[in-house]
Amino acid sequence: MAEGPGLDAPLSNRNKGIITLLMMGGLRLSEVVGLDIADVDFEQQTVRVFGKGRKERLVPLSAPLTSALTIWLEERKTLTARCAALFLDRDGNRITGRMVQYAVRKAIKALGLDPRVSPHKLRHTFATLLYAQDTDLRDIQELLGHANIVSTSVYTHTNVEKIRSAVDKLKV
Numbered sequence: 001m002a003e004g005p006g007l008d009a010p011l012s013n014r015n016k017g018i019i020t021l022l023m024m025g026g027l028r029l030s031e032v033v034g035l036d037i038a039d040v041d042f043e044q045q046t047v048r049v050f051g052k053g054r055k056e057r058l059v060p061l062s063a064p065l066t067s068a069l070t071i072w073l074e075e076r077k078t079l080t081a082r083c084a085a086l087f088l089d090r091d092g093n094r095i096t097g098r099m100v101q102y103a104v105r106k107a108i109k110a111l112g113l114d115p116r117v118s119p120h121k122l123r124h125t126f127a128t129l130l131y132a133q134d135t136d137l138r139d140i141q142e143l144l145g146h147a148n149i150v151s152t153s154v155y156t157h158t159n160v161e162k163i164r165s166a167v168d169k170l171k172v
Contacts, residue, residue, distance in 0.1 A: 014087055014095075015103040017072035021047070022104070022119050025059045026126035028052075029097050029119040035086040040069055057142065 021027050021035075031049050039048040045066070046058040061069070069086075076088060085094035100119055108117045130140050 011090065013068075013072045013075050015107060017068045018087060018095075018100055018103055019107055019122065020065050020068040022100075022122035023126055024062050024065045025049075026123050026130075027059065028123060029100050032087065032100055032119070033095055033097055036084045037073070037086050038084065040073075040086065042066065042070070 018032055021032055022029075025047060027047075027049060028051065031051055034050055035047070040061075041048070042061070044058075045061040047061060047065075049057050049059050051057060072087075079088050079090070080092040081088060082092040083094050087095045087100075089095050089099060104117065104119050104122065105115065109115060127140050
């Protein structure tokens with residue numbers, strides 16, 4: 001995402017922080033919108049997320065996510081904040097879900113990727129990549145904040161593809 005003069009640079013870095021949270025934290029759109037500054041704990045390397053039913057979970061901060069949020073929080077200081085929200089709009093108010101959708105759509109378009117990519121697809125990609133790296137399904141369930149393992153089992157399709165590929169390579 002290109003940075004421009006004035007408010008464009010902070011908002012570009014805000015958008016990078018949002019997209020990094022979606023992609024490397026597996027957050028839902030509503031969870032990103034609901035985050036406050038106090039939910040980010042750099043010392044413990046976690047983000048406290050309130051999911052469906054206000055169920056609380058901790059999401060680990062990766063190095064790229066820590067970097068993106070640190071940069072955004074520095075630039076956030078240039079805005080007149082009207083609330084404790086982590087992500088603000090130009091006027092210093094909490095961002096909306098539509099703003100997150102727009103930021104994702106704009107970034108995806110700039111990268112020349114499939115325009116149908118949504119915040120939820122970034123969350124799905126996060127989970128699929130974890131599963132492809134042999135992360136336990138229960139751990140993925142916890143990271144995503146799924147109440148039921150059945151919701152998480154959708155990501156097992158990756159394993160079916162691996163098995164099919166392995167079977168195709170068998171020599172009988």
